[in-house]
Amino acid sequence: MRDGFDLKRFICIYGKKIVPAVILWIFAGAAVFFLTDICRMLLFHSDTTFRSDVMYHIIFDTEEAEETKLYYNDYTWNDVLDSDMIAGVAAQKLSLSKEEVAASTHIPTMSDIRLIHVYADADNPEGAEKIQRAIGEALAAFGTDTDGFVSIEKWDEKAVEQVKADPYYSRWCICGAAVGFIFGVLFILWKYSCDDGIYLEDDTERLAGIMTAGVVFSDKTVSSGMKDNVESVVKEKKTALCITASDKDGKTKIKADELIGEIVADIEKTDINNSDAVIIAIPYGMSSAAVRREIKDLKLQGKEVAAAIIYSADKITYKTYYLTI
Known part of the structure; x- marks a missing residue:
């Protein structure tokens, strides 16, 4: 182990080795992270998933509209969807548990507080449609019975589609290359610190x-x-x-x-x-x-x-x- 670090000596002796070694580590890091993302897709996203996508139109009570909108917003609708009032009611119609229904449904980011997308996922198209239908009925009852709403009605419905998780190969490769670069530099510095050879x-x-x-x-x-x-x-x-x-x-x-x-x-x-x-x-x-x-x-x-x-x-x-x- 060397006591001091002579930068000029390091560059002169290891200059020819630095670039190939670092490039090798960069490619190795990118390859490892690329394979990791492939494994992620195979292990966690190999199951076939079908999704029902329905948009619902919310009609607010004009007298309480502002107060209702403050509470039922982009941040709280998923909690409402998972509650006994929606998921619990739908679960009774499907002979499923509330937790199973909650895990199968979610609301993506809302662009308009009056319109909500509801995604219902299942391992077959019929199952996705059944969950969506039960959620729709529960939302309709919720809109009628809850203060601040007039109704919640189906606005638009898309055909059930198979959902495929997006791979992030390029992102993972870039991250792997960055990690490989760091480890490559550290490896060269470690090799130099352990090298007690006589060169000069x-x-x-x-x-x-x-x-x-x-x-x-x-x-x-x-x-x-x-x-x-x-x-x-x-x-x-x-x-x-x-x-x-x-x-x-x-x-x-x-x-x-x-x-x-x-x-x-x-x-x-x-x-x-x-x-x-x-x-x-x-x-x-x-x-x-x-x-x-x-x-x-x-x-x-x-x-x-x-x-x-x-x-x-x-x-x-x-x-x-x-x-x-």
Whole structure:
């Protein structure tokens, strides 16, 4: 886990990974939410529902019209519809419970206080018509017997239709994409915070505690001043090169030999067992914990780790961070 957050370092190292990773998370989030909405439709809206839609006309008593309209309005009619006066009366006609009738009927938003739509839902057209007919009779009786009303009459009736719940695929996909974007960013930040790899010259000193003599890039070019730094170490002490590898079969070491080549030819002539000091070659991105273990093993052998060389490095990352090669 890194102690601090270097934004420039983060962008240089993870810049190429951010966009693909976030896009992947966005698509994953959208896909998950899309499938969730499909499951919602299958689980909660798979039953066939038929709806009877009737509009009723309310005639108010002119003497009490204003007071009646204040009480019987867009907010209270559904409560009235579910009451004993409407649903209770209709239930007696249908041999159903008041709760069953109330669950099957509702009034949508009213645009005119004098006109109310009543929806009656059932699993077959005949059932929807029966519930609507019973509600109509109950409303008619309610309009005649209740103060403030003259009558409640059927105004318009539509044919019974099958009701299909509307899927919200696009909305769910957008929400999923937004959630995926957030998790994608958090995932990249978490990966960066857990990454203890050595990528830059500053990393060897900060994470492994040794200075960097230079960097060998994948195209076999080197960072400025590397040859001079290596020569200064070799002149002072009998120095050998220790190549570390991030793999177990040694392919990285073979690649290191090819990359480093003539640059450290003088060091390679010295056997590590006969040396006083060691320059350790670290593959680009290798875990600093593994590097510290290598350094510890060398010190146990009585070898001084004089400097480090990072090989197979990404030139674009290096140049972007240091603004020079």
